[in-house]
Ligand SMILES: Cc1cc2nc3c(=O)[nH]c(=O)nc-3n(C[C@H](O)[C@H](O)[C@H](O)COP(=O)(O)O)c2cc1C
Ligand code: SF4
């Protein structure tokens with residue numbers, strides 16, 4: 186599908202991060218148009234566009250906005266720029282290349298939900314991206330896009346850029362809000378959902394960077410234009426991050442419904458070193474592994490779910506025939522163990538035990554029964570954890586056991602990893 | 614004692630948020646920017662400026678892995694060893710870093726120039742793996758030569774805060790007696806699970 190990109194269409198323009206250049210490409214005309222509309226009409230427009238959240242869960246954005254209880258103020262708009270899902274680097278790209286596009290999206294969302302104070306929560310490791318947004322906010326304030334009586338339309342808006350400090354769990358929306366309030370970033374029980382009781386106990390909308398970046402374009406071009414692209418349940422495009430064993434890793438904005446094959450073989454330049462594809466993983470560290478037989482599945486929430494995985498945050502990790510699937514799963518499990526916030530027992534203890542068992546496979550001391558032990562531990566975490574982090578920590582390892590059980594058995598039989606380490610040339 | 618500038622910054626950010634408690638993370642960053650790491654004493658000062666109990670500042674701070682609790686080298690080098698980076702040779706690059714710097718994961722070079730460690734936390738640079746962050750800036754598509762050149766530069770470069778950049782760092786003696794960690798084991802645990 187050779188559709189023109191939406192979010193990244195001007196990304197080749199030099200100095201796009203500067204306000205004047207961004208305005209030259211049509212920047213802030215979406216916000217100006219929005220300011221001339223009734224907030225309710227904007228909510229309806231975004232509902233009609235079919236835009237779904239790009240942060241992982243894929244919730245319809247307009248619907249989320251419409252859940253805010255009538256007449257309850259103040260309300261807050263929080264943009265989730267905590268991107269930390271392993272394999273995911275699209276929000277970083279969107280922010281560093283066009284911080285004003287993100288900011289314009291934030292402003293439109295804030296106006297639509299009737300918020301006078303918006304926040305952008307950015308992960309602590311993204312220092313250059315923090316600086317890009319900081320610069321954009323300064324420029325926008327000086328130009329009158331932010332502050333009291335924005336562009337003389339009687340609307341007040343301020344944006345606070347808030348820097349996280351190294352905790353993946355703060356990407357989960359309730360943990361993010363807790364962190365923003367100055368506490369340890371532990372998730373809260375839902376319901377109440379943030380729309381009812383969010384930041385400081387007030388109605389709050391949390392939207393992802395890529396989600397809000399779509400808004401200026403939807404406002405300018407209309408709901409029909411947007412919903413004409415993509416699949417029946419997945420409108421528009423997504424920015425896919427492709428990494429691992431491909432020739433051209435990077436970010437590619439593709440229309441929803443594009444076959445996975447096109448992402449890997451055309452945009453990603455195919456599997457590197459003329460090797461064969463062994464497996465790939467859409468959606469980031471949490472998501473189940475898929476096989477070459479799934480290459481013709483469409484890049485779409487529903488299609489990928491039907492194939493047994495999830496589109497998640499739009500990360501495609503590609504693994505060639507030399508990959509040790511046990512070690513790949515081990516890294517992810519270690520990641521979840523490290524990032525478990527410790528609030529609930531199944532996740533805190535379970536990820537710890539899974540990581541220990543995985544170490545015995547790589548270390549050569551695993552027994553045959555440890556494969557089922559892993560499944561058993563996984564089964565006791567999934568569905569029993571307080572937030573999705575715990576559940577998700579089990580999905581990739583369990584799917585790897587399902588498709589690559591023989592590799593686990595090989596680790597047991599050969600008392601260690603049967604795969605040679607990546608040869609020198611891989612890094613030279 | 615925090616500088617007047619840092620104290621002012623802390624009070625300014627407290628005034629911007631609907632709740633002054635929200636200024637805890639910005640305050641911790643401001644302190645780390647000035648002093649290189651965050652001491653108990655500094656947290657006490659933050660507490661005073663914000664009018665909050667010191668225990669609250671400590672409880673929050675210990676949850677987040679990026680606040681340093683002791684002085685480290687002038688520059689911080691962090692290499693990611695999660696799966697997407699592993700696929701492109703992060704382990705080999707980690708071994709090279711250890712060889713070149715001659716100190717273990719988590720340690721500081723004897724000249725006080727560089728503290729390095731590996732992390733299992735994806736740094737958002739998988740598209741340019743193997744990758745590392747140097748003082749929180751991205752260095753991607755690493756080769757051995759590239760890493761060597763970066764280290765060469767860092768040996769003589771002033772710490773980021775000396776160049777007016779918002780990071781951290783003091784020149785300090787190496788940290789001795791650290792237990793070795795490497796590769797996927799390197800993820801340094803800090804605070805996350807310790808309840809205050
Ligand atoms: C463990 C965990 C981590 C998450 N990390 C992120 C993240 O880094 N960025 C993000 O936008 N959403 C993340 N989410 C999803 C958010 O909870 C939330 O659904 C999203 O920000 C809503 O925005 P959207 O509707 O625009 O997608 C995460 C969820 C979980 C459970
Ligand atoms: S599932 Fe894990 S991350 Fe989520 S609340 Fe429980 S311990 Fe914390």
Ligand code: FES
Pocket residue numbers: 271272273693694695696697698734735736737738739742744
């Ligand atoms: S996995 Fe290493 S930077 Fe993402």
